[in-house]
Amino acid sequence: MTALDDKPRVSGRRAKVETEEWRSEEEIAADKRKGRVGMYLIVPGFAFLVLFFAAPVVVLLAMSLYAKPPGAEIGEFVPALQFSNYLTVLSAYWDTLVRSFGFALIATIAALLIGYPMAYLVAVRLRGYRLLQGILLVLLIAPFFSSFILRTQAWKQILADEGPVVSVLRAVAILPPDGRLTATAFAVICGLTYNFLPFMMLPIYASLDRLDVSMLEASGDLYASPMTTFFRVTLPLSAPGVFAGTLLTFIPTAGDYVNAAILGNNRDTTMIGQVIDSRFFRVVDYPGASALSFILMVAILVLVLIYIKRFGTKELF
Amino acid sequence: MKQKIGRWFIPVVGGLAFVYLLVPIVYIFVFSFNDAGRTNLAWRGFTLKNWQNPCGAPNICEALGNSLQIGILATIFATVLGTCIALGLVRYKFRFRNTADLLIILPLATPEVVLGASLLAQFLNLGWELGFWTIIIAHTVFCMSFVVVTVRARVSGLDPRLEEAASDLYASPMATFWKVTFPLLLPGITAAALLSFAMSFDDFIITNFNSGNFDTFPKFIYVAATRGIPAQANVIGSAMFIIALLIVVIGQIISYRRQKMLAAR
Numbered sequence: 001m002t003a004l005d006d007k008p009r010v011s012g013r014r015a016k017v018e019t020e021e022w023r024s025e026e027e028i029a030a031d032k033r034k035g036r037v038g039m040y041l042i043v044p045g046f047a048f049l050v051l052f053f054a055a056p057v058v059v060l061l062a063m064s065l066y067a068k069p070p071g072a073e074i075g076e077f078v079p080a081l082q083f084s085n086y087l088t089v090l091s092a093y094w095d096t097l098v099r100s101f102g103f104a105l106i107a108t109i110a111a112l113l114i115g116y117p118m119a120y121l122v123a124v125r126l127r128g129y130r131l132l133q134g135i136l137l138v139l140l141i142a143p144f145f146s147s148f149i150l151r152t153q154a155w156k157q158i159l160a161d162e163g164p165v166v167s168v169l170r171a172v173a174i175l176p177p178d179g180r181l182t183a184t185a186f187a188v189i190c191g192l193t194y195n196f197l198p199f200m201m202l203p204i205y206a207s208l209d210r211l212d213v214s215m216l217e218a219s220g221d222l223y224a225s226p227m228t229t230f231f232r233v234t235l236p237l238s239a240p241g242v243f244a245g246t247l248l249t250f251i252p253t254a255g256d257y258v259n260a261a262i263l264g265n266n267r268d269t270t271m272i273g274q275v276i277d278s279r280f281f282r283v284v285d286y287p288g289a290s291a292l293s294f295i296l297m298v299a300i301l302v303l304v305l306i307y308i309k310r311f312g313t314k315e316l317f
Numbered sequence: 318m319k320q321k322i323g324r325w326f327i328p329v330v331g332g333l334a335f336v337y338l339l340v341p342i343v344y345i346f347v348f349s350f351n352d353a354g355r356t357n358l359a360w361r362g363f364t365l366k367n368w369q370n371p372c373g374a375p376n377i378c379e380a381l382g383n384s385l386q387i388g389i390l391a392t393i394f395a396t397v398l399g400t401c402i403a404l405g406l407v408r409y410k411f412r413f414r415n416t417a418d419l420l421i422i423l424p425l426a427t428p429e430v431v432l433g434a435s436l437l438a439q440f441l442n443l444g445w446e447l448g449f450w451t452i453i454i455a456h457t458v459f460c461m462s463f464v465v466v467t468v469r470a471r472v473s474g475l476d477p478r479l480e481e482a483a484s485d486l487y488a489s490p491m492a493t494f495w496k497v498t499f500p501l502l503l504p505g506i507t508a509a510a511l512l513s514f515a516m517s518f519d520d521f522i523i524t525n526f527n528s529g530n531f532d533t534f535p536k537f538i539y540v541a542a543t544r545g546i547p548a549q550a551n552v553i554g555s556a557m558f559i560i561a562l563l564i565v566v567i568g569q570i571i572s573y574r575r576q577k578m579l580a581a582r
Binding site: 120125141194 | 326327328330331332334335337338339340341342344345348358359398399401402404405406408409410411417420421423424425426427428429430431432434435436437438439441442454455457458461462465490512515518519521522525526534535538539542546550551553554555557558560561562565566569573
């Protein structure tokens with residue numbers, strides 16, 4: 001051992017002695033006991049997460065490399081390292097992957113454009129009116145509890161060819177006489193925006209709620225126009241909420257397939273979740289489905305990491 | 318002129334957004350009174366019979382009962398395990414903290430299809446039969462991360478001096494926990510449990526992967542959607558909405574009163 005190694009060790013020991021000088025033996029023992037209790041508290045939960053989250057992801061990765069032996073029955077696969085599974089599904093479903101991320105991106109932006117004014121209205125404009133604020137927040141959270149698929153199905157009927165929206169749009173000639181909304185990308189994105197809007201709105205609301213209104217007044221007193229005040233003061237101060245909301249909306253949207261299945265259900269609106277589902281259950285192609293799942297997970301994680309690196313959002317989790 | 322546009326823009330857009338959010342709910346509620354036969358697509362006149370007999374459609378209340386049981390059990394498991402982790406993480410410093418944090422956060426950053434598919438792969442691998450218990454396990458996984466994150470925020474916001482004061486007054490660690498720590502954390506734990514239940518009750522994608530032939534309420538509606546959803550489903554959806562509304566309103570009233578009481582002191 002060199003002297004260089006020795007140095008930090010000594011200073012470390014000294015630091016420890018210094019901090020412990022004022023602590024009694026009992027206090028140290030109590031702390032140790034507390035630490036042990038803490039360990040017992042976290043072990044069951046972590047064991048559960050390892051067994052039913054970490055291990056499954058590893059199993060999924062392994063299964064994505066399985067091969068089908070010649071002459072095998074449906075659903076029969078053998079462990080292998082068949083990396084070509086990835087190339088096969090990527091070339092077959094590249095456009096579906098791109099479409100899924102495209103839909104998710106558009107829905108996230110739409111949710112931001114709708115959710116921000118909504119959050120601003122409730123958190124800032126209605127700050128003096130506690131009752132109204134409470135009612136609007138309740139109305140925002142409560143739909144969460146009614147059934148999500150039932151609501152999506154209701155959308156389908158509202159947007160249906162005989163439905164009120166299409167008739168009005170045809171009457172004012174926004175839609176051609178034979179134009180329709182269901183089974184279009186528009187309907188799917190509309191449904192995605194609708195279903196995940198609260199995930200966008202609530203974090204923005206939380207950060208705008210903490211906003212000090214005197215900042216806005218100060219900006220106005222310094223002759224900033226409302227536009228300048230918004231872009232230079234309000235928006236930067238609510239940025240953590242915007243970043244958190246964007247991620248919380250984008251992640252579930254990219255993987256969702258209920259909206260695509262109910263509101264779209266044609267070849268131009270297929271999302272990657274539908275493919276994974278049908279590869280697992282209809283085609284019984286476990287390796288292909290696993291490979292697609294793994295690609296989706298890695299793609300989203302990479303995007304999330306880039307996003308966090310770029311914008312840094314500690315408030316998120 | 319510009320100022321005027323600015324003043325009206327926010328209320329108008331915000332108001333329209335609320336309409337957008339509530340239109341399907343209103344639709345579901347209105348069509349729960351529809352005098353429909355097997356399918357509930359067109360308006361055929363007002364009736365109360367769907368509300369008088371919500372179990373009228375075959376298998377609907379079985380599916381509902383299954384969802385309620387799963388929701389309750391998964392919520393209990395997720396809340397207990399998650400709260401323990403949240404408490405332990407704040408008190409216990411250990412070496413693999415970053416790895417542990419990642420293990421908690423990753424399920425939240427994983428899309429539901431992937432969570433569902435990986436659990437299915439795991440259950441196939443273990444040779445377990447899909448059904449009631451595999452759904453509960455799957456729901457516990459995604460609710461638990463959520464509980465940890467919610468409750469941990471509460472625990473970190475907790476003033477450690479309150480617990481120290483309790484032990485200075487000769488309270489045993491157990492007494493300190495049940496008389497001081499737990500009551501202070503209770504609002505956070507309750508909120509986490511309520512949202513866990515809502516997420517479990519309403520989950521379709523993860524359930525679909527891990528349920529086999531076992532039916533839950535969302536699965537029932539998803540399958541029915543291809544043939545036509547019975548009006549009784551609208552009754553149950555509306556009832557859930559109203560119950561949730563009541564729970565949230567009562568919660569708001571309680572917290573409002575508590576704040577008033579604290580302010581009066």
